[in-house]
Amino acid sequence: SKYSKEEIVKKVKELELEFIHLQFTDILGVMKNISITIEQLEKALNNEIMFDGSSIDGFVRIEESDMYLRPDLSTFVVFPWTSPTREARMICDVYKADGTPFGGCPRNTLKKVLKEAKDMGYIMNVGPECEFFMFHTNERGEPSLETHDNAGYFDLAPVDLGGNARKDMTITLKQMGFEIEASHHEVAPGQHEIDFKYEDALTTADNIMTFKMVVRIIAQRHGLHATFMPKPKFGINGSGMHINMSLATIDGKNAFYDENDPMQLSKEAYHYLGGTIKHAKSFAALTNPTINSYKRLVPGYEAPVLIAWSASNRSPLVRIPAKRGNSTRIELRNPDPSANPYLALAAVLKAGLDGIKNEIEPPAPVLSNVYHMNEDEKKEKGIESLPANLYEAISELSKDEVIKEAIGKHIYKKFRDAALYEWNEYSKFVSQWELDRYLRKF
Ligand code: ADP
Ligand code: MG
Ligand code: MG
Ligand code: MG
Ligand code: MG
Numbered sequence: 001s002k003y004s005k006e007e008i009v010k011k012v013k014e015l016e017l018e019f020i021h022l023q024f025t026d027i028l029g030v031m032k033n034i035s036i037t038i039e040q041l042e043k044a045l046n047n048e049i050m051f052d053g054s055s056i057d058g059f060v061r062i063e064e065s066d067m068y069l070r071p072d073l074s075t076f077v078v079f080p081w082t083s084p085t086r087e088a089r090m091i092c093d094v095y096k097a098d099g100t101p102f103g104g105c106p107r108n109t110l111k112k113v114l115k116e117a118k119d120m121g122y123i124m125n126v127g128p129e130c131e132f133f134m135f136h137t138n139e140r141g142e143p144s145l146e147t148h149d150n151a152g153y154f155d156l157a158p159v160d161l162g163g164n165a166r167k168d169m170t171i172t173l174k175q176m177g178f179e180i181e182a183s184h185h186e187v188a189p190g191q192h193e194i195d196f197k198y199e200d201a202l203t204t205a206d207n208i209m210t211f212k213m214v215v216r217i218i219a220q221r222h223g224l225h226a227t228f229m230p231k232p233k234f235g236i237n238g239s240g241m242h243i244n245m246s247l248a249t250i251d252g253k254n255a256f257y258d259e260n261d262p263m264q265l266s267k268e269a270y271h272y273l274g275g276t277i278k279h280a281k282s283f284a285a286l287t288n289p290t291i292n293s294y295k296r297l298v299p300g301y302e303a304p305v306l307i308a309w310s311a312s313n314r315s316p317l318v319r320i321p322a323k324r325g326n327s328t329r330i331e332l333r334n335p336d337p338s339a340n341p342y343l344a345l346a347a348v349l350k351a352g353l354d355g356i357k358n359e360i361e362p363p364a365p366v367l368s369n370v371y372h373m374n375e376d377e378k379k380e381k382g383i384e385s386l387p388a389n390l391y392e393a394i395s396e397l398s399k400d401e402v403i404k405e406a407i408g409k410h411i412y413k414k415f416r417d418a419a420l421y422e423w424n425e426y427s428k429f430v431s432q433w434e435l436d437r438y439l440r441k442f
Contacts, residue, residue, distance in 0.1 A: 029340030127198030143225035147190025238296030275355020282400035350406035
């Protein structure tokens with residue numbers, strides 16, 4: 001770890017910190033927070049902070065509700081925005097009263113799959129591309145769908161609110177130790193992307209949670225509402241979270257690179273890709289976990305629909321960016337930022353490892369834009385589609401023992417039940433689209 005207990009105690013004193021936030025993530029990907037005063041720091045560092053697990057969505061029943069937080073000392077970081085109070089956080093794993101890791105903790109779950117990779121000789125590296133929208137808020141502080149860059153001809157605001165907010169986000173993230181590689185306006189009005197450097201998968205999953213928190217807080221300080229909802233507006237691009245991934249050997253070499261192959265990809269890279277393609281339909285439930293996720297996965301908006309790969313084209317599920325050597329990587333394009341990053345990465349890695357274990361060969365790459373491929377062409381080439389909605393995604397997941405094993409029984413059941421509940425609620429709702437279509441016709 002980056003810090004010992006003693007170093008953290010010393011730092012907290014030196015910086016005169018007043019609050020420590022102990023953070024963890026629930027099954028649905030929502031960050032939870034137990035704040036302690038520094039008087040309780042020793043207790044926290046000795047893994048003695050307890051909470052009632054039954055009060056957290058999808059955790060446990062009342063009978064087994066005593067849960068303990070084990071802070072990961074390397075995640076200690078001071079919040080740059082809390083002056084005049086001084087606050088820091090640590091990300092925690094959730095343990096049961098008997099001292100064993102709790103099966104409903106997504107971070108434990110990812111660690112389990114990373115251990116499996118390590119036993120095979122690999123470390124997973126991940127670089128995410130998180131897109132998001134910023135919208136104006138109304139007088140009551142509620143979010144609208146109005147953006148800062150098309151707020152209207154009469155908007156006399158002298159500054160680009162969104163651009164300023166993004167700059168502030170970048171500075172804050174840097175102060176928290178992020179290495180920012182790029183930050184830019186995205187295709188749609190009000191849409192942005194901030195890219196940070198790849199790290200091992202656990203660090204990246206932690207970083208994604210921190211990133212979303214920072215983006216929301218800083219947007220709010222600029223009077224804007226930031227959202228990671230995948231498709232907030234019909235007719236324009238949605239927000240994705242492309243997952244760039246590679247395996248490194250334990251001694252740090254990129255295991256996907258092979259200079260002697262025609263495409264300079266290793267056997268492992270092809271098999272990892274084969275596993276990714278094979279399990280895509282079932283890990284979609286985890287990489288695209290909301291009803292709204294599937295409104296983004298439609299043709300024409302840079303999001304994938306077909307389960308295929310390409311070396312250059314950006315319409316299929318997987319692209320292999322041209323960079324080689326240490327940057328050799330696979331870009332998975334369906335994930336969106338409503339995903340729980342721990343579960344999404346656990347599922348995606350498990351799919352790739354299954355490809356390596358079973359030497360699954362990927363299909364031939366597609367060479368053109370696949371948005372316009374019709375049903376006959378798809379059939380002929382053996383190309384399948386991603387699930388069309390959350391219900392289909394859950395059905396696919398329920399049939400895939402490999403991906404179910406990745407997330408474990410406890411999480412699978414809670415996750416499935418929550419998704420099906422969501423689907424049932426949605427199915428009953430009568431939308432404006434239906435009224436427009438049928439009210440006069442029938
Ligand atoms: P795009 O070309 O799709 O817009 P970006 O440049 O926005 O891609 O993001 C690329 C991401 O890939 C960054 O987060 C970067 O750190 C990450 N990346 C680079 N090399 C690797 C690698 N070997 N393994 C995993 N991720 C990587
Ligand atoms: Mg990008
Ligand atoms: Mg780029
Ligand atoms: Mg982008
Ligand atoms: Mg990308």
